[in-house]
Amino acid sequence: MRKILLTAIVMGCVFAPSLQAEDVRVSASLNKRLAQVGEEVRLSIRVTGQSMNLQAPRLSQLDGFETYYTGRASHISVVNGVSSANVEFSYTLIPRRTGRFTLNPIEVQVGQNILKTEPLEIEVSGGAQGQMSGPQSMPQRVATQPSRPSPVAQPVSQDQSSAVPPGTDDNIFVQAWVDRTTLYQNEQMLLTYSLYTRYDTRYEGFDKEPETSGFWIEEFPMDRDVPRETVRMNGKRYVKADVKKLALFPTAPGNYTIQPGSLKVSIREEQQGSNAFDEFFSDSFFTGGAFFARRQNRLLTPPPIQLVVKPLPEKGKPASFQGAVGSFRLSATIDKDKVKQNEPVTLKMVIEGEGNIETITRPKVPALTGFKTYDADTNSKLFQTENVIGGTKSFEVVFIPKEEGNSFVPPLEFSFFDPRQEKYVTLKTPNFPIQVEHSDQNFQMPQELAGNAIFQKQVKSEGKDIRYIDEKLPKAFSTHAVDLIYTILLWGDLVLFVLLVVFWMKDRQDRLFSKDQALRRRKTARRTASINMNKLKKLARSSDDKDTTVFFADLEKAMIQYIADKWNLSAYGVTRQDLAETLTTHFGADSALLKDVLALYRLCDEFRFGKGSIPQASKKIGLKIFQDAVNRIERIRQ
Amino acid sequence: MKRFVCFLLITLWLVPVVCAGAETAVIFQEANTSYRTGDHAKAAELYESLIEREPRVATFYYDLANAYVRLGKLSRAILNYEKALRLDPRNGDIRENLRYTRGLLEYRVEDTRNWYLKATEVVLKYATEREVYAVLLAVLFIFLAGGIFYFLNGRGVFWNPWQQFIFIVLLLAALVAFGKEVQSNVIRDAIVMQKECEARYGPSEHDQVAFRMGEGIKVFVMDRREDWSRVLLTNGESGWVKDSDIAEVKG
Numbered sequence: 001m002r003k004i005l006l007t008a009i010v011m012g013c014v015f016a017p018s019l020q021a022e023d024v025r026v027s028a029s030l031n032k033r034l035a036q037v038g039e040e041v042r043l044s045i046r047v048t049g050q051s052m053n054l055q056a057p058r059l060s061q062l063d064g065f066e067t068y069y070t071g072r073a074s075h076i077s078v079v080n081g082v083s084s085a086n087v088e089f090s091y092t093l094i095p096r097r098t099g100r101f102t103l104n105p106i107e108v109q110v111g112q113n114i115l116k117t118e119p120l121e122i123e124v125s126g127g128a129q130g131q132m133s134g135p136q137s138m139p140q141r142v143a144t145q146p147s148r149p150s151p152v153a154q155p156v157s158q159d160q161s162s163a164v165p166p167g168t169d170d171n172i173f174v175q176a177w178v179d180r181t182t183l184y185q186n187e188q189m190l191l192t193y194s195l196y197t198r199y200d201t202r203y204e205g206f207d208k209e210p211e212t213s214g215f216w217i218e219e220f221p222m223d224r225d226v227p228r229e230t231v232r233m234n235g236k237r238y239v240k241a242d243v244k245k246l247a248l249f250p251t252a253p254g255n256y257t258i259q260p261g262s263l264k265v266s267i268r269e270e271q272q273g274s275n276a277f278d279e280f281f282s283d284s285f286f287t288g289g290a291f292f293a294r295r296q297n298r299l300l301t302p303p304p305i306q307l308v309v310k311p312l313p314e315k316g317k318p319a320s321f322q323g324a325v326g327s328f329r330l331s332a333t334i335d336k337d338k339v340k341q342n343e344p345v346t347l348k349m350v351i352e353g354e355g356n357i358e359t360i361t362r363p364k365v366p367a368l369t370g371f372k373t374y375d376a377d378t379n380s381k382l383f384q385t386e387n388v389i390g391g392t393k394s395f396e397v398v399f400i401p402k403e404e405g406n407s408f409v410p411p412l413e414f415s416f417f418d419p420r421q422e423k424y425v426t427l428k429t430p431n432f433p434i435q436v437e438h439s440d441q442n443f444q445m446p447q448e449l450a451g452n453a454i455f456q457k458q459v460k461s462e463g464k465d466i467r468y469i470d471e472k473l474p475k476a477f478s479t480h481a482v483d484l485i486y487t488i489l490l491w492g493d494l495v496l497f498v499l500l501v502v503f504w505m506k507d508r509q510d511r512l513f514s515k516d517q518a519l520r521r522r523k524t525a526r527r528t529a530s531i532n533m534n535k536l537k538k539l540a541r542s543s544d545d546k547d548t549t550v551f552f553a554d555l556e557k558a559m560i561q562y563i564a565d566k567w568n569l570s571a572y573g574v575t576r577q578d579l580a581e582t583l584t585t586h587f588g589a590d591s592a593l594l595k596d597v598l599a600l601y602r603l604c605d606e607f608r609f610g611k612g613s614i615p616q617a618s619k620k621i622g623l624k625i626f627q628d629a630v631n632r633i634e635r636i637r638q
Numbered sequence: 639m640k641r642f643v644c645f646l647l648i649t650l651w652l653v654p655v656v657c658a659g660a661e662t663a664v665i666f667q668e669a670n671t672s673y674r675t676g677d678h679a680k681a682a683e684l685y686e687s688l689i690e691r692e693p694r695v696a697t698f699y700y701d702l703a704n705a706y707v708r709l710g711k712l713s714r715a716i717l718n719y720e721k722a723l724r725l726d727p728r729n730g731d732i733r734e735n736l737r738y739t740r741g742l743l744e745y746r747v748e749d750t751r752n753w754y755l756k757a758t759e760v761v762l763k764y765a766t767e768r769e770v771y772a773v774l775l776a777v778l779f780i781f782l783a784g785g786i787f788y789f790l791n792g793r794g795v796f797w798n799p800w801q802q803f804i805f806i807v808l809l810l811a812a813l814v815a816f817g818k819e820v821q822s823n824v825i826r827d828a829i830v831m832q833k834e835c836e837a838r839y840g841p842s843e844h845d846q847v848a849f850r851m852g853e854g855i856k857v858f859v860m861d862r863r864e865d866w867s868r869v870l871l872t873n874g875e876s877g878w879v880k881d882s883d884i885a886e887v888k889g
Binding site for chain 2: 464465466467468469470471472473474476479482483485486489490492493496497499500503504507
């Protein structure tokens with residue numbers, strides 16, 4: 001049966017304020033996707049982006065897994081003026097059950113934004129659960145962050161536990177305590193959670209995260225076999241274990257109250273009596289050996305802690321001090337002591353010691369006349385020992401000598417405040433002599449360092465004034481181009497508008513005529529008559545007999561066609577009698593129009609039968625009668 | 639013969655144009671030289687004469703304004719920068735010098751208008767009236783051409799999605815053109831030309847003084863009454879000032 005377990009992982013990261021979330025990428029990977037129960041799986045969370053300071057993220061408890069924070073490694077490099085940082089946080093996961101598990105995207109807070117990794121899948125097959133071989137020096141159990149939404153959904157729990165209100169049982173309680181209540185700014189303070197119990201108890205992680213705003217936090221490794229001891233309090237014997245340790249670095253002076261949050265534990269329901277002490281921190285404590293047992297959840301809330309953070313003393317503060325607090329050592333090397341002019345020499349400084357190593361910045365490089373100076377790589381590595389956070393941080397600075405001769409890579413100063421001695425300590429790199437040989441090669445910036453000079457001057461405004469006059473006479477075309485385009489478009493639009501109106505009217509008329517042929521003939525009758533009139537006028541001007549014959553024949557046809565068009569009569573089968581009746585119907589038998597039309601027909605007949613006896617003037621008379629008839633009918637029709 | 643007549647006509651038309659252009663170039667060079675050598679008064683005079691000849695060249699207004707800055711006549715400088723900006727609204731030099739010159743003024747008016755009014759003003763000031771209208775006409779041209787294509791093609795639907803889209807663009811262009819028209823011709827901006835100018839509650843000397851302002855302040859003319867203009871400031875204050883105290887940018 002396939003089981004899908006969705007387990008919650010939440011990471012809390014604190015970034016430098018200037019960090020841009022869009023420049024940061026977060027990814028997660030597992031070193032294997034198939035594992036056996038009890039086999040170590042390495043989870044790496046890699047954060048890459050521009051130079052940044054990150055606190056170790058804390059994963060929430062993964063049901064079905066034990067999780068251990070195993071450390072971090074960071075690398076900062078500067079290429080072509082752009083610094084990039086790569087921080088990798090490592091965790092060890094030890095599966096405790098078989099099945100296929102999906103680790104939903106891990107959320108990483110970058111400034112105000114939340115970035116997510118890709119989801120990860122892992123399949124756990126059966127193994128010798130009782131003979132698991134966990135890491136011999138488990139560094140740290142990861143705390144829960146229940147205040148955030150769990151990115152990994154959990155399947156139906158097989159744990160039949162039920163919550164019990166806290167504070168009602170003096171057989172189990174937790175104490176949160178610090179190793180000092182007065183400390184300096186950026187000095188390490190240890191916050192320890194000690195669990196006292198008389199039950200068979202399993203620590204489940206934070207139910208409510210401690211409120212530690214104003215502090216830089218690093219978590220401490222916790223051995224898998226948590227040291228335990230039997231103590232007697234108020235007449236009762238308890239088993240005591242330090243289940244959680246955090247290193248806090250206050251970022252500013254002042255009075256602080258730390259709310260330690262709530263721890264979640266589960267206890268077996270059966271009373272174990274004194275035997276419970278023997279089982280305390282047995283497999284059931286971390287390994288889930290009693291996973292299927294009936295258990296009760298308990299929330300344990302220790303009281304708040306008051307702290308006073310003192311400012312660092314101003315007296316004796318060296319100029320090179322940049323905020324480092326702790327105890328450090330400085331070592332430095334150069335890669336060569338004999339170079340040519342304009343050839344780079346790399347100075348590598350390593351700062352090592354106890355303190356907040358991640359916040360240490362590169363020692364200031366003094367302004368040098370004989371050198372060009374460039375930033376190169378920065379690396380840091382953090383480690384936790386016993387109750388102290390420390391690490392190493394290395395910086396590389398490239399010096400390029402400009403002049404030949406014997407010279408020195410100047411000493412660089414690193415200062416820190418030692419809270420134990422309550423005084424500032426200044427360390428210096430040695431004064432490295434170098435021999436610079438003559439070279440005719442001109443200075444050329446190493447490509448990997450281009451634009452990364454430490455002492456390049458910033459371009460800044462020296463004063464304010466108006467910008468200079470424009471001495472170029474603008475081209476006439478450019479001045480009037482818009483006017484020209486505007487004018488062309490204006491006239492173009494006018495033409496298009498007129499055309500559109502014409503097309504629209506014609507389209508409308510065509511639609512009307514297609515529906516009503518009588519209307520079309522009536523409306524076009526005058527235009528047809530005009531066309532015929534023009535033809536007739538041409539024929540009338542000719543004295544040729546043939547043209548005269550055609551003239552009178554066309555004149556009669558034109559008259560018939562006009563009247564037929566006007567009253568929708570057939571132009572081919574219509575007779576004079578039909579026309580006369582139509583005109584009589586509309587204008588009366590005595591109308592002058594009818595008489596004129598009949599006179600026109602007589603004139604045509606006279607020519608047809610008289611064969612040329614008609615004088616030239618009769619053509620004009622015929623034309624006039626036709627024109628008058630058309631005009632009269634048009635006026636009447638209107 | 640015909641060719642000769644054509645040549646003669648073209649020559650007669652071109653000669654004055656070319657001569658005028660050459661003369662303008664000579665005066666312009668002389669003005670620039672005067673400016674360069676520090677004779678800003680003469681440079682200003684020459685630039686003024688160039689503006690009389692060619693009133694639609696932004697460069698002349700800009701150079702004239704620069705000369706006025708050098709002469710300490712800030713109100714005239716601002717007026718001419720504003721005029722130059724109307725003709726060449728995307729010129730960074732004009733904007734920068736105008737901003738700089740405003741920084742030299744004795745008075746400053748806070749702009750308390752709503753953000754959308756400011757944004758609208760900035761957007762509309764990014765183009766000249768002609769450019770806005772040309773865009774409107776271009777969109778209209780496409781719309782009309784689409785209509786004619788429909789009638790010539792004889793098929794399809796006139797109110798198709800393409801025409802609908804063009805129509806929406808046309809409406810937007812018309813809206814922008816309307817805004818530009820309002821900005822250019824309805825809300826008339828003017829510059830205070832007097833060293834000290836009193837704005838009163840009414841259009842007469844008898845009315846009480848509402849506020850005082852100095853030269854170079856930009857105002858919007860809302861109303862006219864004989865020799866008085868009612869002006870509005872960007873901080874919402876309004877009052878009546880004498881016409882002689884202000885000069886309209888478009889005038």
